[in-house]
Amino acid sequence: MKLSDFSIKNYQFTLVIFFLLTAIGISAYQNIPRTEDPYFDISAFRINVIYPGADPREMEQQVAKPIEDALRSLDDLKEMLSTSRNSGGVVFVRFNAEVDVDKKFDEVNRELNSIRDSLPAGIQKLEIERINPGFTNIIQYSLVSETASYADLANYAEDLSEAFERISSVRESESWAYPEQQVRVSLNFKKLAELGLQAADVARVIQGESLNIPGGPVEEGARRLNVQTSGQYRSVEEIRNTVIAGTGTGGDLGGRLVRVGDVADVQWDYENQEVMARFNGQRAVFVTANQKDKRNIFVTQKALQETADEFEKTLPHNIKLERGFEQYKNVEKRIDRLTFDFGLAVTLVLITLLPLGLRASGIVMVSVPLSLLTGLACLYYAGFSLNQLSIAGLVVALGLLVDDSIVVIENIARYLRMGYNRVDAARLATKQISLAVLGCTATLLFAFLPLLMLPDNAGKFIRSLPVAVVFTVIASLFVALTIIPFLASRVLKKEENEHGNIVLQKLMGLIDKIYTPLLHRALQTPKTVVTASLILFVASLGLAPLMGMSLFPKANTPQFVIEVGLPPGSSLTATDTVVKQVENKLSQFDEITAVMATVGEGNPQIYYNVFQQDKQSNVGELFVQLKEYNDDTPKLLDTIRGELKTIAGANLIVREFENGPPIDAPIGIRLVGPEIETLRELSAQVERIMLATPGTQNVDNPQRTGRSDLRLKVNFEKAGLLGVNSAELDKAVRLAIAGANAGEIRQSNGDAYTISVRGPAGARSSLSALDDFHVIARTGQAVPLTQLTTLELDDNLNSIYRFDRERAVLLTAYTRTGYNTEKISNEVARQIDEMGLPTGYRYKMAGEVKSRQESFAGFGTAILVTVFGILAILVLEFGSFKSTLIVLFVIPLGVTGGMVTLFLTGNSLSFTAMIGFIALIGIEIKNSILLVDFTNQLREEGKGLDESIEEAGRTRFLPILLTSATAVGGLLPLALQGGGLYSPLAWVIIGGLISSTFIGRLVTPVLYKLLPPDLQRT
Structure with a gap:
């Protein structure tokens, strides 16, 4: 090949390129961003609404539905969810993963602005929030x-x-x-009633006085001055001295002014x-x-x-x-562990190269750092970071990047043993093998390139892994065809022993003693060999139901959270009591170093796919830091779960962090239908099914219980006779109990604090605030609130959940240790099918099942692209469909080994395991290409069919064995220590390579004999 000839002839230029790639790679390694997880945009937005006083039904009809209607026409909308609660709610919109997130944000914002004026005036907050893992x-x-x-x-x-x-x-x-901190204006309702004033008068006056309206500029001689009017309180005393004016009998009663300090206690305080x-x-x-x-x-x-x-x-x-x-400690530990795995893998790769001799092994090992540094530089300039996925990709590539170099150097060494000098051996051997090396690398790239096109957030999450492999393998091809021939022409011995070194002689002796007779016997019964291999393949597929499927595994980080949920309507004090009980339980475990407890909302976001819970008085969360994550951690978490079961009156969920896109819970059932009451009844039945299904825990039904509210029922007849407006009455009651913000006080340092007007300090947020509350009738008379209203206990909904503009209920559950989520979900679905749902009602799977369906949806396309891409390369290389078919037949052999190894190691068919199978296709086909290509060359030289098959099998067995052994050696540390994310991928490739290397070395020659290809190449 001209490229290798050029690198040998112009060795000075080759040396410069060698050092240039090294320098660029080292620079990239020093500057590349380092993060725990890959950064990727999530095409989803959260619209937060605060609407004080609104119940869930009002929130749904007046806010959630109008927002949903406004957004439904946007392009690429994937799903829309909303939750309406007392005094607020959330609308969640998700678009197709590949959209322009910034553009979609602008579109959502535009649609919301178009309906703002039609939404209730009482809405205090309406904001759009991006769902961004980068904010972790x-x-x-x-x-x-x-x-x-x-x-x-x-x-x-x-x-x-x-x-x-x-x-x-x-x-x-x-x-x-x-x-x-705020200034609290605690009203004395009795004094207000005596003076004929209303609470709203005080709030209105303070709000008016706190406004700072510039008077404008004036000119005084040569100077231009700004006129400032009154406004902006600067001290509590100024608020106390504010004269109350406005409605009612006014600001001069009995010859004196009434000030705020006369009817209220004004003090520095804190908000509720x-x-x-x-x-x-x-x-x-x-x-x-x-x-x-x-x-x-x-x-x-x-x-x-x-x-x-x-x-x-x-x-x-x-x-x-x-x-x-x-977080850096997690990143540091991952990098340290993978660095150790890398060092171990390099050692194992070096051992597998001993048959080539020390000089040849040393040349091959040069390709390792050079290819990795070049691949790392490509990662850096393409905008990727060094994270757990890209590092895993580099480790996977480690076992593959020496393949091309091994094939080239082994062929050069063979030419030296045949008597050629170093330069000619390097040129001729590389030329002979270059087409096969190109084909091998191209098939490998086609195995990984489709992984770049996997859809949805799962595809974005793993993208840096195949990118790292692709960049590194391309770099290794360049190194194998340029640097390796150059080094071989300068470093290898001028003369090689005809039989090679002692390790090679022993290995070739084993090949002649074991493999050659087996191949000869297989060629005598080709149909039996092919049939037996197909039976093994079909039998291995039968293992799939036994393993079950899963999405992404646990993250294995030394942190977890405990989510606390009390019945709707529970007070902050009640929630705090439960959280303290949990803290006491955790204090007995020496493995825990820190417990950060939050009551009233979730812990701030500290993991990329776990988002903070909204503020609610009945929720809490404990963020727990462990000394380390080890093999005993799952048992520790199960022990903690057992301890927490003794705490009554709360739903306590011990939640481990998981890899992959965010999900509500591993198991999820979404009931959809028009009527809330019917949905509540159905959700109770489904909840019983989930509780009775073995393997479930922490079953949550948000409609399990409602909430009780106190309703002030207005006697509209009396209110009308007295000239009391019911809307004004509602506002007055809210001010008395919840208070109202009435402007700001700004201190000399520039800090601004809210002024809050509310009921008596000791009675705020309780019914006693209304004991002395009066409203002013049309006649100016102060009327006690108790004469116009009666208190009633009112049953209300806790929340209303909607999915794609329909009412729904989402029931969730977690999986016990040792159980498979898919099997549990299937069992729950089977029982719901047997139960039957009324007309107009249906259920949809949520949780991991839904996420897996979305994530795995792209695998069919990826596999098709992989197979047909490889098919095109093989047809182009061989010019024969028969040769192509012979090469492709190794795929089921690899799948057989991958399935068996996955089953024996106790793994399920996870997302990363499926990636392993796709990658395996390209890796194992490389070996078959070498064998079929060399067999064709021998036949073209005039040798017979059986002679060519046996000689090719014997000659190519060594490089095939070495490339497979280096791949296995490179992946073995990842399989043993890579945790749940990497191990399935590594075990699939290891098992597939073992089966395709040994079984395939019999099946491929046998199939060649059954289907001898035409030797004419295009």
């Missing part, structure tokens, strides 16, 4: 103190957060879990505490930070640590900074 926090620190005020904790937390945001690689830093947090049982506030895209987590972490160290020096003695979670 890489640290979670805690400021801990039992004695410091929340104001001090908040100030220090904000200072630390601002310091973190000054780091160039930090995207955002936030502080969490403390009530904001909706969220609280603890670190290892002590009161705390959290500070988190996330990293900008394509940055190095180790560089970012160093800057964060230095900033935190300096900040810690400024803390008072009663506040302590605790570093609860730092």
Whole structure:
């Protein structure tokens, strides 16, 4: 081949290229971003709505449905979900994975803006939030103190957060879990009634006085001055002295002015505490930070640590900074482990090369760092990071990248043993094998390239793995056809022993003693051999139902969360009591180093596919940090689950982090139909089925119980007679109980705080706030609220869930250790089918089943592209369909070994296992190409059919064995220590290579005899 001839002849240029690739690779390694998981855009958005006072039905009809109707016409819409709760809700929209996320964000924003004016005026918040794994926090620190005020904790937390945001690689830093400081105006309803004033009057006056409206500029001589009118409170005393004016009997009663301080207590206070947090049982506030895209987590972490160290020096003695979670430790451990695997793999590869001799092995080993560095440089310049998937891709490539070099160097050594000098041996041997090497590499690339086209978020998640393999294998091909021939022409011995070194002689002796007679016997009964191989293939497929299917495995990180859910309507105090019980249970385990508990909402996002729960008084979450993740961790988690069962009155879910796209829970059933009551009845029946199915735990039915609310029933007849407007009455009651924001107070340092007008301080958020509450009648008379209303207990829905614009209920469950999610889901579905659903109602599988269907949907296309792409290459290379068929027949042989190995190692048919099967197709076909191509060459030289088959089988057995052994050696550490994500992929390829190497070396020659191809090439 001209390329190899050029590299040998112009060795100086080849040396320059060698050092250039090395330098570029080293530079890329130093600069490539390092992250725990790959970054990818999720084409989904979350619309958060706060609508105070609205019940779930009002939220659904007045807010959720209009938003759904506005968004339904957008292109590429995949699904739409909404949850309507008391005083708010969420609408979730997901588009096809490959859309332009920024463009879709603009489209969603445009549609929402078009309907804002038609939505209820009482909506306080309507915002769009991107679902972005890049916003995952890489640290979670805690400021801990039992004695410091929340104001001090908040100030220090904000200072630390601002310091973190000054780091160039930090995207955002936030502080969490403390009530904001505010000025509380606690009204005295009795005094207001005596003076004939209403609570709304006070709020209206304060709000008006706090406005800062510029008076405009004036010119005074040569100077231009801005006129400032009154506005913007700067002290509590100013609020107290504000004169109440407006409706009613006004601001001068009995010859004196009525000020805010006369009818209210005005003090600095905190807003109602909706969220609280603890670190290892002590009161705390959290500070988190996330990293900008394509940055190095180790560089970012160093800057964060230095900033935190300096900040810690400024803390008072009663506040302590605790570093609860730092993601870089997970990344560091993964890289260290995979670096060890890499070193072990290199050692195993080196051992397998001993038959080639030390010099030849050394030349082949040059291709390892050179190909990896070149592949790494391509990754870097293509915008990928060094993460757990790309690292795994490099380890997978390690076992493959030496294949081309082995084939080339082995053929060169064979030519040297035949008596050629080094330069001629390098030129002629490379030329003879170059077409087969190109074909082998092309088939391997076609096995991995379709993986780049896998759809949905699962395809995005694994994309860096096949990219790493493709780049590295292309680099290895270039090295094999340029650097290797050049080095061989300079480094190999000038004369080779005709029989090779002692290792080669022993190995060839075994080949002659075992393989050659077996091949000769197989050629005598070709049909029997082919039939037996097909029987083995069919039998291996029968293992699939026994293994079951799964999506992505556990992440095996030393962190997990415990989700706490109490019945709807539970108070924050009740939730806190349960969370404290969980903390006490966890304190007995020495394996736990830190427990970060949040009450009232979920923990800040610290894993890319687990998002923070919304604020609700009945939810909580504990983020638990372990010393390490090891083989005993699953047992520890099961023990914790057992301990938590003793805590009554709450749904407690121990949730491990999992790889792959986000899912609600492993098992999910979505009931869809028009009527809420019917859905509640059906969900109760399905819940019983799920509870009774072996292997389920933490079954959750959001419609299991409703909630009870107190309703103030207005006597409209009395209210009308007295001239009391019911809408104004509703607003007044809300102000009395929940309060209302009435402007801001701005201190001299520029900090602004909310002014909150509400009922008496001791009675806020309780019914006692209404004891002295009066409304002003048309006559100016103060009428007690109790004369116009009666209290009633009202049963209400906890929430209304909608799926694709239809009402629905989503029931979820988790899988017990040792059970297969697919089998449990199938059993639940079977029982629902037997139960039957009324007309107009149906169910859909959710959870892992749905996610797997979406993720595996692209495998059919990937396999078709792989097979037909390889078919096209083989037809182009051989110019014969018979040769192509002979080569392709090795595929079922590899599948046989892959299925058996997967079954013996206790793995299921997971997403990564399926990737392994696709990759295996290209890897195993390489070996058959070498055999069929050499057989054709021998026949073209005039040798007989059987003689050519046997000589080709014997001659090519060694390079095929060596390439398979290096691939197995490279993948073995990944299979043994790669965890649930990589191990299935590695075991599939290892098992497939073993079966295709040994069985295929008999079946391929036999099939060649049955279907001898035409020797004319195109």
